[in-house]
Amino acid sequence: MRDEGTTILLLGQGPRAAYARALLQQGVAGAAIEETWPAPETLARYSAAPPVFLVLVDPQPFAAPAADAAATPDMLNADLLRAEALRAVFALELARRAGTTLVLDGDIAGWPAALAATMQALAGSAPADQRPMPAPPPPLAMGGDLAASAGPLLDLYLGPLWRAAAAGHAPPLAWPREAFLDGDAPGAPLPAVIEVAGRARIVAYGPYLPLPAGAWSATAWLGFSPDIGRLPFILEIDSGAEISRGFFEVERGGFFSLGLDFQVADPLHPLEVRLISQDSALEGQAALIEVRLDPA
Structure with missing residues (x-):
């Protein structure tokens, strides 16, 4: 099959992505095949000149874990998690721009036929002559321990992002408590119960994860102990380009939600949420249960 002048974007990792590249090189003579990675300049370039064809290889979490993943068998390294999130958001943003997106996953036996059918539909060409297939890669090695951790x-968050990536539509997501950090012990995971007694301060922050570009509506679910008393709080979302704020005052214990609208201009910029107590308190406990995220 010939399609001179076509630029094909390939997003994937490991031997299976290399196999997909070999199939593309064999089946689309004269095409420029670009393997791409998350980068703002790449998104800017393909916003100005949208790609015709995008190939996503194994669009799922931890399809090809990084080599240093074994160094943290008991818990997921934060850098690996953020890198995986960037890959998912980047794939979704590329699919928004691409004319056609092809997903290659599962059994590789069907990949040549799927690729041929897609390219024929794009070019209106006849089936290519049969040629020897590239040597197949080893079976897909999922990051089981990483995914579990x-x-x-x-x-x-990660699963819904990857499932929506090929369609290019941002899905509803959530950041659970486990994604956030403790304001009283910077860098430490956020505990289930936060002591708010003491001075005004940031009591929870994070998760430094990206979201697809566009308008979003966040709903923070919070819990407070019966002895909380009257205490004002601020919820901030820092998207890099702007900081959105919501103000609320707790007067009694219970479970509450706070909604906040915000914009994401740079989908590769990590977002920070901050829960801030605005006054000193003698006693009381709080819990940041999760932050729901819905595309507006």
Whole structure:
């Protein structure tokens, strides 16, 4: 099959992505095949000149874990998690721009036929002559331990992002408590119960994860102990380009939600949420249960 002048974007990792590239090189003579990675300049370039064809290889969490993943067998390294989130958001943003997106996953036996059918539909060409197939890669090695250690983030954030990536539409997401950090012990995971007694301060922050570009509506679910008393709080979302703020005052214990609208201009910029107590308190406890995220 010939399609001179076509630029094909390939997003994937490991031997299976290399196999997809070999199939593309064999089946689309004269095409420029670009393997791409998350970068703002790449998104800017393809916003100005949208790609015709995008190939996503194994669009799922931890399809090809990084080599240093074994160094943290008991818990997911934060850098690996953020890199995986960037890949998912980047794939979704590329699919928004691409004319056609092809997903290659599962059994590789069907990849040549799927690729041929897609390219024929794009070019209106006849089936290509049969040629020897490239040597197949080893079976897909999923990051089982890594995926398991991602916990709720896998089900509420990474999984939905990857499932929506090929369609190019941002899905509803959530950041659970496990994604956030403790304001009283910077860098430490946020505990289930936060002591708010003491001075005004940031009591929770994070998760430094990206979201697809566009308008979003966040709903923070919070819990407070019966002895909380009257205490004002601020919820901030820092998207890099702007900081959105919501103000609320707790007067009694219970479970409450706070909604906040915000914009994401740079989908590769990590977002920070901050829960801030605005006054000193003698006693009381709080809990940041999760932050729901819905595309507006």
